Every structure is written in structure tokens, then in C-alpha cells.
Amino acid sequence: MADVSLRKVKKQFGALDVIKGVDLDVQDGEFCVFVGPSGCGKSTLLRMIAGLEEITSGELSIGGRDMTKVGPSERGVAMVFQSYALYPHMTVAENIGFGLKMTGHSKELIAERTARAAKMLQLDALLKRKPGQLSGGQRQRVAIGRAIVRNPEVFLFDEPLSNLDAALRVQMRTELSKLHQDLKATMIYVTHDQVEAMTMADKIVVLSAGRIEQVGSPLELYHRPNNLFVAGFIGSPKMNFLKVTVAAGAGGSLNIALPGAALQLPSHGVSVEGGEMTLGLRPEHIDATGKGDVVIEATVKLAEYLGSETLFFVTLSDGSELAVKADGLAREKPGETIRLGINAKACHLFDANGLAVINGDLTR
Amino acid sequence: MTKAVSSPPGFWTKNQQKLAPWLFLAPGFLMFIIYVLVPIVQSIWISFHDWDGLGEKVWIGLGNYVELLDDDSFYTSLKNNVIWLVLYLLSIPAGLAVALFLNQTVTGIRLYKSLFFFPFVISQVVVGLMFTWFYAPDFGLFSKLIEWLTGEQVAVLADERFVTYGIIAAGLWPQTAYCMILYLTGLNNINPEQVEAARMDGAKGMKLLWFVILPQLAPATFIAMVVTVIGSLRSFDLVSIMTAGGPYGSSQVLSYFMYEQALSEYGFRMGYGAAIAVVLFLIMMVFITLFIVRMLSQERNA
Numbered sequence: 001m002a003d004v005s006l007r008k009v010k011k012q013f014g015a016l017d018v019i020k021g022v023d024l025d026v027q028d029g030e031f032c033v034f035v036g037p038s039g040c041g042k043s044t045l046l047r048m049i050a051g052l053e054e055i056t057s058g059e060l061s062i063g064g065r066d067m068t069k070v071g072p073s074e075r076g077v078a079m080v081f082q083s084y085a086l087y088p089h090m091t092v093a094e095n096i097g098f099g100l101k102m103t104g105h106s107k108e109l110i111a112e113r114t115a116r117a118a119k120m121l122q123l124d125a126l127l128k129r130k131p132g133q134l135s136g137g138q139r140q141r142v143a144i145g146r147a148i149v150r151n152p153e154v155f156l157f158d159e160p161l162s163n164l165d166a167a168l169r170v171q172m173r174t175e176l177s178k179l180h181q182d183l184k185a186t187m188i189y190v191t192h193d194q195v196e197a198m199t200m201a202d203k204i205v206v207l208s209a210g211r212i213e214q215v216g217s218p219l220e221l222y223h224r225p226n227n228l229f230v231a232g233f234i235g236s237p238k239m240n241f242l243k244v245t246v247a248a249g250a251g252g253s254l255n256i257a258l259p260g261a262a263l264q265l266p267s268h269g270v271s272v273e274g275g276e277m278t279l280g281l282r283p284e285h286i287d288a289t290g291k292g293d294v295v296i297e298a299t300v301k302l303a304e305y306l307g308s309e310t311l312f313f314v315t316l317s318d319g320s321e322l323a324v325k326a327d328g329l330a331r332e333k334p335g336e337t338i339r340l341g342i343n344a345k346a347c348h349l350f351d352a353n354g355l356a357v358i359n360g361d362l363t364r
Numbered sequence: 365m366t367k368a369v370s371s372p373p374g375f376w377t378k379n380q381q382k383l384a385p386w387l388f389l390a391p392g393f394l395m396f397i398i399y400v401l402v403p404i405v406q407s408i409w410i411s412f413h414d415w416d417g418l419g420e421k422v423w424i425g426l427g428n429y430v431e432l433l434d435d436d437s438f439y440t441s442l443k444n445n446v447i448w449l450v451l452y453l454l455s456i457p458a459g460l461a462v463a464l465f466l467n468q469t470v471t472g473i474r475l476y477k478s479l480f481f482f483p484f485v486i487s488q489v490v491v492g493l494m495f496t497w498f499y500a501p502d503f504g505l506f507s508k509l510i511e512w513l514t515g516e517q518v519a520v521l522a523d524e525r526f527v528t529y530g531i532i533a534a535g536l537w538p539q540t541a542y543c544m545i546l547y548l549t550g551l552n553n554i555n556p557e558q559v560e561a562a563r564m565d566g567a568k569g570m571k572l573l574w575f576v577i578l579p580q581l582a583p584a585t586f587i588a589m590v591v592t593v594i595g596s597l598r599s600f601d602l603v604s605i606m607t608a609g610g611p612y613g614s615s616q617v618l619s620y621f622m623y624e625q626a627l628s629e630y631g632f633r634m635g636y637g638a639a640i641a642v643v644l645f646l647i648m649m650v651f652i653t654l655f656i657v658r659m660l661s662q663e664r665n666a
Contacts, residue, residue: 050564051563051564052560052563052564071563071568072560072563072564073563073564073565073566073568077564078564079560079561079564081557081560081561082557083555083557085555085557085558085560085561086558086561087558087561087562087576087579087580088580089579089580089582090579098562098565098567098575099564099565099566102562102565102566102567102571102575103566146561146565150565
């Protein structure tokens, strides 16, 4: 049993607050991804769980035991570094077995566990090589092997795929997911790539400026973002934001003035004061063929024909810009007029503080 | 060069790739031949003669070498050179210790690093003078300290028992600084994530140093070995400044012995001096060959 829980965890470097109070529970066996823009403190938070950074205040417990002040090797965690951090002077086998050697295990046990890890990661043929003679993907596997042999309760990954090329990254992504299913260990994974987060995670933690913005499953974050930051961070291309004026209408609905059209939004029982608000629309939820509750006209400024889909970047009559994801057969060219259908059910509404008032959750 | 240019058109373009490296090497080769190879051969040649540097050379075959084998000064010098060689190597662990100590991010660390490097920058002559004063009876700090501890005065540089060790201590000061710089550069190249990985693997303190840091500093250790061994064998300036080989020749080393025989006021026995030089050269060749063999085998493995 190795659930990880953080209580009011803070980190200060001198006068600088890097982690400003984090409360988080990661269940045993969960694949949890920390995601956020660079400098948001996600790596620092991971390193604090690893024991490489001191925790300024707050508590960390792993498997129910308080680990706040315990040394990194005694926490039952293993870490895979962004640069892999393999020891260049040791062979693959020595690299993998090093942790066991340091903790005083017998040679037979080290050999046995190294062999098992190597088999699992298809490194059998490479055990005698040095890291300098390996490809990026193989080095990555050795780094994972080094973590596996110690039978840790928690695996920590610090942007492990960012040094690989695109094809290899996709392959390693599935391998990591498979590894998680095989080992059933708790894994905490840091990345700035929201695609990695969406594809691998059981639970995503979105961080910004040292704070947790939202915790949830990938689809929860996609459909029900708590605030503008999460709404803009999850999803690609990112959600469109339009400054709109909202007025309460009849029957609990909201009237939203769009350029060239008026949109009626069901309030779902939420009382909304109205006034200046932000409307969020995902590019893939705007219909480029003009079907929807409301239709507005826009001018195509730029079109990217990707085959499977076409991305339009359009301007509305008031000059505001939208991205629209259309079917790959859409043929509108820059300069042409396009009719956009907007589905009221897919609209998100955020108040002046950037908090979500209404989520356009299409799953409900 | 002129040949290449005046040849029929096309010759230069055809052979440029082959000739260019040799042309670039030519000045270096020329210098090496004139200033290194020829003098070595000349020295060996002179060592077979009796010569005062001005008059006729008289061929005496191995006479100088036979005399050398019977010369007590030669054995004193040889013994001192061995002591130098062994004790001078202490500068390598000392330099590593200082480098590890200085390899951290603290405000003003650059200043501390430069201060530690300072003894290497100042001339050996100045180092020698400073240590001479340091050891000087009556007013030297070291003498005062010894007097305070034991109640007796010890004139280090005038005592046959201590004089060589006193000079080596002076030499260790700049040499340690040199090794420190080599190690600091090496430490800079170690990926901090590797140290963190080792910490996660449970390696701490000496284990971390021994299994993770030191193996990666091997190139720095190798260079430190080379410069320290060669530096110890050619020790001359400190001996010359601090004691001039005294008292009674007890602090002599081979290079100073050679200078004394061939070039000082004691006489101009060029042939005998050259013989000493040849012996020193052969001793150095043993080490240099070892270093080169190691270097070549490493290059082949890389």
C-alpha cells in the first residue's frame, strides 16, 4: 500500500515562494500526472516527494508513514530523471544494480533482479554495454530499469520523454502505460505536455505558479475545467475565449450577445449576475458547416489542411479571433466567409475572476 | 609550399586534402626538431666527452657514467628525487579535497576559488622566498610555532634531516592549487542529476565519492598525475632559491646537481652535467612512456 499524501506542503527558496501550499492525495496504484507550464513548480514538487528538495513546511506521507524528513533512499521511491542520469562509467547491468549494491544486497540477488528487470525492458542483449553506446530510447529503458529493481512503492518520473523524438515518445508512452499496468505501483509523472498527461493519467494535477489549479481525471478536466487556466491548458488547439456581455433572460436562461447573433444559454440553475464575462468554446465544438443553436459569420484568415481535419483561424465581425477545428474535407480558403454553428450545450462561461460558472459538459 | 604552388594547375587542388595537414604541422615539427630532438641528441653526444664548454672535446666513452656511479652526490640527488616524487603526489588528493570543498554555490565562491588558485599564479621563486622566511629561525612563523610547541628551535632549511621535506612542502602549495583547478573543471562537468540519482540509489558521502564522482574524474586525475610526476622530477627552482642544494648538498636533486656540475661556479664540466641530464631524461622517459601508452589505449577504447 503506497498512497502518497501531501498536506499544506510549501517550498521557499530564500524569500521566493515556489510551492505555495499543496494538498493532494494520490491513491495506491494510481498514475498521477503533474502538468503545468514551465516554472509552475511541478518538478520541484516531484523532487520534494523524492526527498531531493527539503520541504519547507507541511507534511508528506507515503504509505501512511510520515516521510517529511526522511532521506531520499529510505522513502521507498525511485525516480527517472529527464536526462536519465545514467552513470557513464558503469555498464548497463552495473547501472541497474547500483542501488541494490549501495543498500548492501548480495551479488546473487542483484544479478537475479537485474536480469529480471532487463528482461522486462528488453535490455538483455545490452547488459554489457556502457550508456554511451546506447540510443536515447535504450537509455530511457535503463533509467526505468534502475528504478524497477529497487521494487519501489512509488515511481517518480521527471519529464522522462522530453529528450526523445516524436515517434519514440509515442512508443515509450504506451510502454510506460503498460509498465504501470504490469507493476500496479503508484506512479507520479511530471510533464509540460498535456497530450502525455491526457493519454496516460488516471488523475491529472494541473499546477500553476506553485498552486494546484484543479485535480481530476483527464475527461473531467476536459469537460469541466474549474477556471480559465485549466480550460486554456487542457485541449489542443486551446479553447477560444470571447469577452461577452451576459444578461439574465426569461426562464432561467442567459442572453449572451455575440457579434452578429444572440446566444441563449441554459443556466442549469446557477444564478448569474450578468455583466462582463468570458465565453469559452473549444475549437472542436464549433461547427464549420453552420449547424447549431446559433450561427455567426466569420472571415477565414488562415487555414491549415491536415487531411484528417482542417484548422481555421477566423475573425468575427468585431475583430475577435477564433480557432475552429473542421472536417478534413472543409475547403474554405483564407478571405472567404464561413458560417459557424455554435452549440449552446458546449459553451463554458467564466466570471470576471476567471472561475467557471457554467461548464459546457457534453457528457451530461 | 612553393613547389605546390608552381606545379601544373590541378596538382594543388588534387592533393590539397593530403598536403594541408602536413603544411599546418610543419612549423611545429620544425620547432620540435630544432629545440627538442637535436638538443637531446647533442646532450647524449656531449655526455661521452670531457669538455669544459670552451676548449677541445675529449672522447672518454662511458667515463662520465662510471664516475657518476661512484659519486655520493648522485645517490643523494637520486634519493631526494624519489622522495620528491612520492610526496609530491600528495598534492593530488589534497587538490581533490580543496576542489570538493570549493565546488558549491555560495556567494563569493569565485573569489575563494581565485584565492586558492593564487599560489599557482605567483612565481616559484616567490613561493620559495616566502617559505624560506616562514622557516627562518628567530622570526619565521613556523620556527616560532615549533619553539612554542617543543621549546626547541628547528632551522628546517639548515638541518639535513628536514631540509628536503621543507622544500617539498613549499612545492606542494602551488601544486595543490594546480590539481584543484583540474578537479574543479572535472567536477563542473558532472551532471547534477547523476548525483541526485546516486542519492536516490542510497549512495552517500564516501560511497558517493568513490563509486560515482571519482570514476568520472578519472581524466582529471590522469592529467594531475602527469603534471605532478613530471613537476616533481624537474624540481629545480625551489631547491635553487631556498637552499642551493645545501646544507652540504643534502637537498640536491638531479636537475640541480646537473646545473651545479655544468653551469655554476663549481666548474664547467659539460660532459659530466650532460651525463646527469641523460640519466634524468631516461627516468622521465619511463613515466612519459607509461602515460602515452595509457593515453593511446584509452583512445582506442573510446
